[in-house]
Amino acid sequence: MRRPLARTLTALAAAALLGPLLSACGSDEPADLVIYSGRNENLVKPLIEKLEKHLGASVEVRYGDSAELSAQLLEEGDKTEAGLFLSQDAGALGALSKEKRLAPLPQTTLDKVAPAYRSSAGDWAGVSGRVRVLAYDPAQVPTPPDSVHELVKPEWKGKIGFVPTNASFQAFVTGMRVLEGDDATRTWLKGLKANEPKTYDNNLKVLEAVDKGEVPLGLINHYYWYEQAAEKGADKLKAKIHYLPAGDPGGLVNVAGAGVLKGADDKQAALARKAVDYLLSAEAQTYFAQETKEYPLAGGVKAAEGVPPLETLQPPKIDLGRLDSLKQTLAMLQDVGLV
Secondary structure, eight states: OOOOOOOHHHHHHHHHOOOOOEESSSOSSSSSEEEEEEEOOHHOOOOOOHHHHHTSSEEEEEEHHHHHHHHHHHGGGOOOOSSSSEEEHHHHHHHHHTTTTTTTOOHHHHHOGGGGGGTTSSSSEEEEEEEEEEEOOOTTSSSSSOOGGGGGGGGTTTEEEEEEHHHHHHHHHHHHHHHHOOOHHHHHHHHHHHHEEEEEEHHHHHHHHHHTTTSSEEEEEEEHHHHHHHHHHHGGOOOOOOOTTTOOOOGGGEEEEEEBBBOOOHHHHHHHHHHHHHHHSHHHHHHHHSSSOOOOTTTTTTOOOSSGGGGOOEEEEEEOTTOOOOHHHHEEEEEEEEO
């Protein structure tokens, strides 16, 4: 099960203290490549093992929350031991890019990923994608709404499940701020709050609640449903998911991505660039598609069976690097009382 990435302003302020708390893998010998990973160890460890064999070099991974790791890297600057940042979301990469802490990637690497899913500055690339969707109980919601803006209407009072501390929900709110402005987003959040949504610890629990009929509607990422369908059988799930059309902000496609850090020595930088290319290879992209049910973004790899092709969706058009204003989003969520 994927853990929710709870983020707080206090945690961001304390990010410089994270170093000793980060879990790591590897021997006592200095690693050839150090990776700071905002992706969960249980999720990517098998892929990291494949990466290590591909590179023919030792790899050490330090795990943590993407936003906190990004703040840690900004604090460390050129003194960082890391050569590669593997982030759970584009916003944390955007924060580093804004401060010019990422090295340019070769154009041949960038060209493996569609422009919508890589840095406009050319210094990070998305390696897998996920889509915000509505989970719904067909018995209670025969026709799900086509916009998150409908969720603030009175008929949805007490009928929505979500995880306000989850990184993907917060990225969606940041995306709404970018697309529609702070005033409109604050108004929407106040409307959501007034509708007394039910909070859960993580997205899987939201999906389970919808599946049990405990709550008619839930805000989640697409892959949770497909993981459960693969585990239990799609016919065993009462809950369904709805992809939002017409560029609705609730249908945000966010990416996990990777960038090479400035300050890395030549050997680490070269290995980090090779690591990014590996993460965009057919082998790694197949791993994301089949094992995590995320969207592959390169390598000519198709989405897992049953997952709608990415090109058939209608997500909002947004520069994902602009999802870097997490502090402002957290402040807004706190101000309206959702966290």
